[in-house]
Amino acid sequence: MSEAREVTGSRKKAPMREVLAEAAFQLYLERGFERTTVDDIVARAGVGRRSFFRYFPSKEDAVFPDHESCLADMTAFLDAADDDSDAVEVVCDGARIVLRMYAANPEFSVQRYRLTREVPGLRTYELSVVRRYERTLAGYLRHRWSDAADGALRAEVVAAAVVAAHNNGLRSWLRSGGEGDAEAAVDQALDLVRRMWGEAGQAPGAAEGDGEVVVMVAPKGAPMWRVIQRVESALRDD
Amino acid sequence: MSEAREVTGSRKKAPMREVLAEAAFQLYLERGFERTTVDDIVARAGVGRRSFFRYFPSKEDAVFPDHESCLADMTAFLDAADDDSDAVEVVCDGARIVLRMYAANPEFSVQRYRLTREVPGLRTYELSVVRRYERTLAGYLRHRWSDAADGALRAEVVAAAVVAAHNNGLRSWLRSGGEGDAEAAVDQALDLVRRMWGEAGQAPGAAEGDGEVVVMVAPKGAPMWRVIQRVESALRDD
Structure with a gap:
């Protein structure tokens, strides 16, 4: 629940958050994820280093904003x-x-x-x-x-x-x-x-046929998976 | 496959590997995982630092040897x-x-x-x-x-x-x-x-009754989950 509130909070500040996420993602594509530092990201976004960590706990988080x-x-x-x-x-x-x-x-x-x-x-x-x-x-x-x-x-x-x-x-x-x-x-x-x-x-529309009855006959040793397939096709048949 | 071979390889060297894993685990319990360094582990095990990485890529791996x-x-x-x-x-x-x-x-x-x-x-x-x-x-x-x-x-x-x-x-x-x-x-x-x-x-032993037949009757709108329960109990009944 507190998580939901946090998210609502960061949503209001979305522009800066988006700018950072976009800068991070572009750098990851250009240089690779490992070779991109948080310093690179904040430089590209034109903000201070602490801004990054205000929005994202880690470099990984910025990939999935x-x-x-x-x-x-x-x-x-x-x-x-x-x-x-x-x-x-x-x-x-x-x-x-x-x-x-x-x-x-x-x-x-x-x-x-x-x-x-x-x-x-x-x-x-x-x-x-x-x-x-x-x-x-x-x-x-x-x-x-x-x-x-x-x-x-x-x-x-x-x-x-x-x-x-x-x-x-x-x-x-x-x-x-x-x-x-x-x-x-x-x-x-x-x-x-x-x-x-x-x-x-169940088959779409089957609910309408509430009063109807399906009779299914199966050999006693039939595997459950096949029995289900048969029940399904029986329920689907009109 | 090459993984399997690696494992077989490291199994032969099991004693040292086990000594390291045990030292690591004891230290994690005593000091906490984060506060334990690879240096602590090799000191406890009485081996060199490189021995650790020969067996485990990371501190985490030693927890799940x-x-x-x-x-x-x-x-x-x-x-x-x-x-x-x-x-x-x-x-x-x-x-x-x-x-x-x-x-x-x-x-x-x-x-x-x-x-x-x-x-x-x-x-x-x-x-x-x-x-x-x-x-x-x-x-x-x-x-x-x-x-x-x-x-x-x-x-x-x-x-x-x-x-x-x-x-x-x-x-x-x-x-x-x-x-x-x-x-x-x-x-x-x-x-x-x-x-x-x-x-x-299927019910245990049901395979023996191959020739037998189960007849199941269900209302057409019956949910699949309940139908399956009924089929199951029918197959189980002797």
């Missing part, structure tokens, strides 16, 4: 979610907030993706950011599933699955150079998780 | 796995190799868990190790599911789910102070993933 506010947006979104809604749908929508941050600036996102792949320190930094998103989503699911005996376990597994699916879709889009529809790539990936774990993992 | 060989063991295990086996079972068994490394030395594992929670740099390091396990498992699944259109996506989602479940079980055991049965905690957690994703996600 929007993750803090994105985490705050995700937290606010989850806090505001209706307790009657499908919990898995809510975390999928929460993950889409991250996607939209990337999609809002394709060129920057693609350049940063390439830079991050080359710099181990940035990859590690990114892992810790991804982990924070995952914990935020897991925390929400744990709260929603607090009555279930395996709720905490399920929360962690589903949050990890959502993040993995989101990142798979996001990465395809980044690898394609930011061409195509980022949201569609992520929707498709998240769909796999929603089908398996969501309360509403 | 067994992960490299564990990764090599996991890779070898996956390489040797039968292509006819259930791919999800194989990665669950692969994850259990990590668990057994922790369970082999409960006192050290619990102390390290507590230390890691207090030192941000160690948490980040651990994240990158966990990510390497996840990528190793995902790589295996991708290979096994290379014929499926969504194989690569499914591989990443299932690997993330397996790692999350494994870590949930491992963490319960570590939080309990290493009391109780670590393998049972992890088995229970992995079971959730096996039921959802495994080819053999």
Whole structure:
């Protein structure tokens, strides 16, 4: 919560923060991340050294200037979610907030993706950011599933699955150079998780047929994965 | 592969490596991680400074001396796995190799868990190790599911789910102070993933009833999660 407030605070000062982030990023691309010093960055931005650290704890943070506010947006979104809604749908929508941050600036996102792949320190930094998103989503699911005996376990597994699916879709889009529809790539990936774990993992429009009944017949030794595929196609068939 | 060879190499020199890791860990516990220098460690171990870096790239690596060989063991295990086996079972068994490394030395594992929670740099390091396990498992699944259109996506989602479940079980055991049965905690957690994703996600012994048939009736609007629960209980019922 105090984090969210901090972010709101730094948002007001956005221009200087953006100037610094942009100067840092340009230098990282020109000279490489390792060879760029904070002194280089503040010189390029035309400010004092302490200004940098007022906005960014480290050189790494300046590469991902929007993750803090994105985490705050995700937290606010989850806090505001209706307790009657499908919990898995809510975390999928929460993950889409991250996607939209990337999609809002394709060129920057693609350049940063390439830079991050080359710099181990940035990859590690990114892992810790991804982990924070995952914990935020897991925390929400744990709260929603607090009555279930395996709720905490399920929360962690589903949050990890959502993040993995989101990142798979996001990465395809980044690898394609930011061409195509980022949201569609992520929707498709998240769909796999929603089908398996969501309360509403059913055919679109199926809710209307509430009174109808599906009869499924399966050999007793059938693997669960195939049984699910059959149930799905049965629910989809009209 | 070259990694595996390196590990085998350093294993032969294990005594010195172990002496260094133990000296480092004792100092981290006594003085704190940040305040311990490599000079302190080599002084305690009674060797030269360069010996440390021959075995460990960084202070962080000395806290997790067994992960490299564990990764090599996991890779070898996956390489040797039968292509006819259930791919999800194989990665669950692969994850259990990590668990057994922790369970082999409960006192050290619990102390390290507590230390890691207090030192941000160690948490980040651990994240990158966990990510390497996840990528190793995902790589295996991708290979096994290379014929499926969504194989690569499914591989990443299932690997993330397996790692999350494994870590949930491992963490319960570590939080309990290493009391109780670590393998049972992890088995229970992995079971959730096996039921959802495994080819053999079926009741024990169900394979024997190959000729039998299960008929399941569900309202058309039923959520997938509940449908699966019903299918499961139907498959379990004799």
